Each structure stands twice: as structure tokens, then as C-alpha cells.
Amino acid sequence: MLLTITTEHKPATDLGFLLHKHPDRFQSFDFSYGKAHVFYPEATEERCTACLLLDVDPVGMVRGKQSFQVAQYVNDRPYVASSFMSVAISQLFNTAMGGRCKDRPQLVTTPIPLVARLEVLPVRGGENFLQRIFEPIGYSVEAVRHPLDEHFPEWGESDYYSVTISGTKTLSELLTHLYVLIPVFDNDKHYFVGEDEMQKLLSKGEGWLSSHPEKEQITRRYLKNLSSLYSQTLVQLDERQDIETAENQLTKVQEELLETSFSLNDQRLGAVMATLRASGARTILDLGCGEGKLLRDLLQDQQFEQIVGMDVSIRSLEMAQKRLKLDQIPERLGKRLNLLHGSLIYRDKRLEGFDAAAVVEVIEHLDPPRLSAFERVIFEFAKPRTVLITTPNREYNVMWKTLPAGQFRHSDHRFEWNRQEFQDWANGVAEQHGYSVRFLPVGPEDEKVGAPTQMGVFERV
Ligand code: SAH
Secondary structure: OEEEEEEOOOOOOHHHHHHOOOOOOOEEEEEOOEEEEEEEEEEOOOOEEEEEEEEEOHHHHHOOOHHHOHHHHOOOOOOOOOHHHHHHHHHHOHHHHOOOOOOOHHHHHOOEEEEEEEEEEEOOOHHHHHHHHHHHHOOEEEEEEEEOOOOOHHHOEEEEEEEEEEEEEOHHHHHHHHHHHHHHHOOOOOOOOOHHHHHHHHHHOOOOOOOOOOHHHHHHHHOOOOHHHHHHHHHHHOHHHHHHHHHHHHHHHHHHHHHHOOOHHHHHHHHHHHHHHHHOOOEEEEEOOOOOHHHHHHHOOOOOOEEEEEEOOHHHHHHHHHHOOOOOOOHHHHOOEEEEEOOOOOOOHHHOOOOEEEEEOOHHHOOHHHHHHHHHHHHHHHOOOEEEEEEEEHHHHHHOOOOOOOOOOOOOOOOOEOHHHHHHHHHHHHHHHOEEEEEEEEOOOEOOOEOOEEEEEEEEO
């Protein structure tokens, strides 16, 4: 994980004063998540580059969270600039970020040409999102997207970018922007969002965030959709927009309530449980288990002897662990359940040998180019006897008066299929991998548009 900051302001070595780190020295610092090193690959009067290298210790990072097993030891945190980089910036360059410099007091307040480069940044939303975030606050952006694997170009692009931003700024501004914005691009934050996070955002965002056109996205992503914190922060950021904010908030909550208003959630869980019971399965995978609603029901039924929940989001797994009170339930019960951290688009040996897999409201969160990888992971490699996939039926969206036409039910959905699209996809997958598939409506069925949720039940033939 590498961040470089370069200036051609003359004398460029002033950067050392500003950062409070001497250009001739290589300095290392120990943190709970690993080591950080600060050094200057170039330091002349014309051009000076400071480098912050993070060496994140993936093992140390998950120590004390035994229930997630080895899977947690394999993750992309060491290689990408995530919230660790933010933390490191605030720890190592705190004085610089605060705009203090005893030796060169004027320098601190003088905008100078600065270029920051993040070697690998995971970006949800692509180059366009990068521009929408950085350009309004005066940076030009260059981004190079990395393929998933250089040896297999057909696998397509990854979500990782090398990002360079350039602008004439004070160093304090640049560091503050990086501190707030780096986690905004990422999916995963390694620590919980709490009251103090909100305070940090408010104080670091002072003077630029409230007028940023992407204020809401930044806030929402930064605070990871914690809606109460989110609305509070927005309200504080711009009190004049109180009403508008409240309205926006209401729409968001309504969208989420759409489905719960007639407990579609419960109906879906009921349908999934009934199908799993009827399949005779004893060992179950809940893939994309989220916060563990299905896991809770599965645990209560003794038919299911071995239950595994997997999700790509560590935060969801932590919430599942809390919801299921895994640290409190009797060992005998707890032994039946394992939580795994992993992604459904990579082949995973831990998923082999199960009777059934439930993939409930997950596929619509996958980018369409990743679907074929998902298909192989489930149907070619994991190969459970029964696979149960649910996804929204887009046709039903017209039934929800509060959902604006053409809009998806959740902001993270990458697509929503109508019944024909889902069935075409499922039939193709079944045929290719030696499964049969039947389709069941879930929720109240309308004559014209069908049911809100569609379920495909695949059986290996
Ligand atoms: N099945 C749960 C959660 C559905 S939300 C329920 O019905 O309540 C979708 C879930 O899929 C989220 O928890 C998300 O983190 C997870 N997810 C998205 N992409 C994934 C991937 N590539 N691998 C594993 N899980 C993924």
C-alpha cells in the first residue's frame, strides 16, 4: 500500500518541513495493523517526493476474531489503500494535516502544486466517480484500471485503480481530502463506524464538504450507510438543507421499508427454509449471508447439522456474529455454524461437499461481468446437490408507489431482472452444468407482474 506526494514548488525540499519528516531519513513506525515507513525516493530543489508505505499485517489484523477462521487471513487489505491509509495519514502527518509548521509558518497556508498518487485504490463506481469526487474540490484526476489477472485478460477488469490527483493546494488540504476520501472509495472499513467517526468527518470536512456536489455520497459511504448517523451528519453539515435532507432520508428509509412493509423478508425466509427442509439437505451454505437472518432460522432447525455462512463483507459478518450471539450460545450449537469471509466470484475449496446452498438476494449485487465467474464457482466447483437462488422480480416494482419509475429497490443493486431474464439465465446455467431448475414466486403474486421475489431451485441431475 503506497501513497506518494510530489511537489515541484521551489525549493521542493520544503515538503520535508511541511510533513515534519526529514528527506534524508528512512523512518519506520509500528502500529497495531502493521508497519508504516516514510521515505523520500527523490529530494532535490526542483522536485521532491515523499512516500508513505504501509505494510499491513493481515494476521495481526484479525487476531482475536477466531470465529472467522483462516479465510480472514486472505484478504486484499495489505495491498490496497483502504481506511488503514487514512489512519496512517492522520497518525504520521497529524501536524501537517492540522496545518501547523513552526519553521515555515507561511508555507503552511500557501497553496503549492501537489501530486498525490495511490498505487492501488479499490474504487466502487469507477473513474467517473473518482472525477466526481476530486474535480469539484480542484484536482485533476488520472486513473488506470487494473485487470483482474494480467495473464487472463478474459476475466475482465478489477475494481482496483492506480490513481493520481494533481492540484494547487496547501499540504494540509491535500492530506485532509485524502484522509476523508480514501475510505469513500472502498467497500470495507476495518473498524466500526461510531459517534467519533461522525465527529471526525464533520471536523475534517469543514469548509469544503458541505458545498461538495457529492456530499451525500461521500457522507453515506464514509459512514457506511449507518442511516441514523448519516442523517445526523448531513443535518449538521448544512442546516439550511434540513428539510431536504430529511426528505431524502425518508425516501431512502421508505425504499428499505418497501420490502418489509408486508414482510416480504419473512416470506422469503419462509420459502427458502421450506425448500431447504424439503430437499432433505443436512449441510447448508448460506452464500452472501449478510447479517445472518437465514442463519438464525437454520440454527433453530436440527435437520441442519452443518451450516456455513459466507460473505464478502467483514462488517456484515461481524454483525451476524453479534446478531447470532455466537459468543454466548452453547458450544454444541455453535459447532454447527461457521462464518467464512470470502467472495463468490473466486473458486473456494471450503464450499465443496455441501448438500445445499442458498444464495438469497445476492446475485443482483454482483457486477454483470462477474456473473459467469459466480456460476462456475457454484455450479462447477462447489456443486451442491441443491442450489436455491432468489432475486427481485423487476416487473413487480411498479406495485410500489413510493419507488420512482425505473429505479432499483436498493442503491447497491447492479441489475434487477424480469422473470424472463432470470429464467433465461437460470435455464442456461442449469443446462451447462447438469442441473434441472424450477421457478417459484415468493410474496403476493399479481396476475400481470408476478411476485416481488423470484426463486430458482436447482437440483443436480
Ligand atoms: N442473504 C442476505 C443478504 C442479502 S444482501 C439476506 O437475504 O438478508 C447481499 C449480500 O451479499 C451482502 O451481505 C453482500 O456483502 C454480499 N455479497 C455481495 N457480493 C458478494 C460476493 N462477491 N461474495 C460474497 N458475498 C457478496
